[in-house]
Amino acid sequence: MDIMKLEAFLRVFAILLFLTAACLVRFDTQTSLIFTSYSQTATYKDLNALYVFVFIDIAVAAFNMIQLVIRGLCSSHLKQDIKGTYKHLAWLSFLFDQAVVYMVFAATTTALVASLYAVTGEHHLFWMKVCDKYTRFCTQIGGALLCGYAAFLLMAIVTSISAFGLFRHYSPRKFLLLKKK
Template identity: 40%
Template sequence: MGETKSRVVKVEVALRFVCMVLGAMTALLMGLNAQTKTVFFIQRKASAKDIEALWILTMVAAAAAGYNFLQLLRCIYSSVQKESSCCSNRAVAWFCFVLDQAAVYAVFSTTLAALQGAMIALTGIHSLQWSKLCNIYSRFCVQVGGSLFCSFMTALAMALVASVSAYRLFRLYPSRARSVTRAHR
């Protein structure tokens, strides 16, 4: 049983580290992305703040990276202290589970919203007379694509973290088979 808990902690630490790095990469790629072009003698600058969904993704990715950093510190602290309080306390386990779920949904939904905004920038909308932004700001669009890829990978890794969190939570509730087996001993 102790070996299984040790393996679960190692997996959670590794996944949280990956989530932290991917979230930070997303926020940095999106937040620092800007390109300036001269169009008809006017200098225009494209940045993530121009499309609100991209800016919101930047903020959510940074918050998710920070959240995973704090949870990573919690995991490391509990493993160093050899405490099982985070594993054996149902209230704390539920709290971590709900926060993990909320973080996954926040990152995934803002990524999809940013993808929609990026698709409008890529294809334009002729009926609204919106031209293709990516024809003018190609480097900007490539970097947006890279940060969207990082954001999808962040959401996937955070979904794996949430499944580890669910495993830890539901291990605290005895199953009927385990309680029957213990009663017969």
């Protein structure tokens, strides 16, 4: 499999995971009856970390779509290796991919920490356990966090492919080139 096709496949799969995680969190609500006449609904807006998680996942999915379109246009229009053009594009791709990976990891980990407080509570801060009352909500958030971490791992692999594409421009003639069949 060509490295460009592998990167495109990983980006598409990461997009699907990011959108799945964002949809799982965004559309997850559960209403619980507190008293006979009072009910309370849990949504993603109750935790700011989940709100940011949804926003980051959608933004990163859009970034990956833009990357796929740009790479598709560049590969169809520029058949020859123009060192200056590709070198600048490789730098931009690498830096943006690095920023995206760190941002996704930070958002997913922050959402995980906030969710753990919802599961365990914090006695010293007088925070109650929320997941005792909203079990389906918490289970769905856990699934979304798993999708987020899986997408993070895929983006880490994509970033290593971007690094390979960048540093290939700085290597000796045949050092980092892949063998052609």
